[in-house]
Amino acid sequence: MHNNLPAPDAAILVGVGVNQILSVADLDELALLCATCNIKTVGRVCQNRKDIDPTYYIGAGKVDEIKTLIAATNATVVVFDVELAGSKVRNLEQAFGVTVLDRSKVILDIFAARARTAEGKLQVELAQLRYNLPRLTGANGVMSKMRNGVGMRGPGEKQLELDKRLIRDEITALEKKLAAVKQVRETGKNQRRGKARVCLVGYTNSGKSTLFNLITKADVYAKDELFATLDTTTRAVYLEGKQFTLTDSVGFINHLPHEFIRAFESTLDETREADLLLHIVDCSNPHAAEQVAVVNNVLQNIGAGQIKQLMVYNKIDKNPNFSVPDGAIGISAREKIGIDKLKKEIYNYL
Numbered sequence: 001m002h003n004n005l006p007a008p009d010a011a012i013l014v015g016v017g018v019n020q021i022l023s024v025a026d027l028d029e030l031a032l033l034c035a036t037c038n039i040k041t042v043g044r045v046c047q048n049r050k051d052i053d054p055t056y057y058i059g060a061g062k063v064d065e066i067k068t069l070i071a072a073t074n075a076t077v078v079v080f081d082v083e084l085a086g087s088k089v090r091n092l093e094q095a096f097g098v099t100v101l102d103r104s105k106v107i108l109d110i111f112a113a114r115a116r117t118a119e120g121k122l123q124v125e126l127a128q129l130r131y132n133l134p135r136l137t138g139a140n141g142v143m144s145k146m147r148n149g150v151g152m153r154g155p156g157e158k159q160l161e162l163d164k165r166l167i168r169d170e171i172t173a174l175e176k177k178l179a180a181v182k183q184v185r186e187t188g189k190n191q192r193r194g195k196a197r198v199c200l201v202g203y204t205n206s207g208k209s210t211l212f213n214l215i216t217k218a219d220v221y222a223k224d225e226l227f228a229t230l231d232t233t234t235r236a237v238y239l240e241g242k243q244f245t246l247t248d249s250v251g252f253i254n255h256l257p258h259e260f261i262r263a264f265e266s267t268l269d270e271t272r273e274a275d276l277l278l279h280i281v282d283c284s285n286p287h288a289a290e291q292v293a294v295v296n297n298v299l300q301n302i303g304a305g306q307i308k309q310l311m312v313y314n315k316i317d318k319n320p321n322f323s324v325p326d327g328a329i330g331i332s333a334r335e336k337i338g339i340d341k342l343k344k345e346i347y348n349y350l
């Protein structure tokens with residue numbers, strides 16, 4: 001027996017553009033998500049098509065091409081940058097002979113590894129169960145990814161029905177637990193009543209926690225990785241005699257699994273009930289404009305689309321020529337540039 005850490009999984013990433021043109025460069029973000037899960041990218045494949053293949057999502061020719069690539073690269077997993085139905089995962093695994101994951105699964109796994117607080121853990125567990133439920137099958141092959149043991153038992157309709165019922169029961173139990181945690185959170189909220197609430201929102205890795213720590217002198221985990229923050233932290237801030245609370249929370253990403261939005265209901269409550277949103281954008285990211293649209297879309301979805309936003313373009317040190325749009329502010333949370341101006345804007349709003 002060796003004590004060595006397991007070798008990272010080697011993955012082939014697959015992008016599928018349905019009625020849109022994708023290139024392998026569009027798989028950069030998925031590669032980063034995979035790296036966060038200790039999955040190394042060894043190959044990238046894209047296919048653009050008019051519609052989804054009913055068996056494999058991608059065409060049979062592409063399936064063969066990927067099979068060859070798996071053999072050539074010794075890949076142990078194939079990761080699709082789309083959400084796959086359970087039946088397609090099954091068909092693809094049969095064709096490839098290795099594990100098949102989709103983007104949502106990777107994101108949920110990162111969340112599971114990151115959750116720290118009791119509430120965060122419950123929320124992730126709930127999201128995972130909701131993701132797993134429609135994907136449960138009677139098959140219990142070695143490639144089954146039901147890691148919590150449920151669904152690992154034998155095939156057969158009866159067993160499957162039983163497993164589904166177990167999961168549904170577990171979902172109900174988790175929902176109850178979360179409701180209790182939410183009650184405690186509400187009490188905390190009452191104590192903060194009367195103070196204006198300011199919330200940091202933005203794409204993952206845009207610098208929310210770095211700015212939060214700078215303004216509140218807190219010590220929230222901030223790192224160059226996707227979804228460094230999962231739990232919500234709120235601190236009181238005093239600004240020249242005026243008081244407000246500042247909240248740092250989970251970042252958003254393109255194609256956020258919808259299970260996430262439902263499960264993170266209570267975390268997202270903080271955002272929904274904010275008086276002002278500081279929308280943090282990484283202006284050094286080439287996809288900054290797209291990321292702003294994604295964040296606004298999620299805010300719409302969670303019912304926070306109407307809240308007043310102050311656009312804050314961060315990491316200006318990395319992109320000094322960036323032209324900050326009217327009404328927005330350019331800052332560097334790390335190099336402490338533009339922070340006084342930002343505080344002044346917040347002050348004026350209060």
Ligand SMILES: Nc1nc2c(ncn2[C@@H]2O[C@H](COP(=O)(O)OP(=O)(O)OP(=O)(O)O)[C@@H](O)[C@H]2O)c(=O)[nH]1
Pocket residue numbers: 202203204205206207208209210211221222223224225226227228229230249250251252314315316317318331332333334335
């Ligand atoms: N160059 C530069 N890097 C920054 C700046 N602000 C933050 N960073 C870096 O960007 C990375 C992400 O910062 P975080 O504060 O963790 O970002 P976040 O928005 O909280 O990310 P998640 O919690 O993962 O959603 C870290 O490596 C920071 O050091 C900045 O103004 N300039």
Ligand SMILES: [Mg+2]
Pocket residue numbers: 208209210221222228229249
């Ligand atoms: Mg963070």
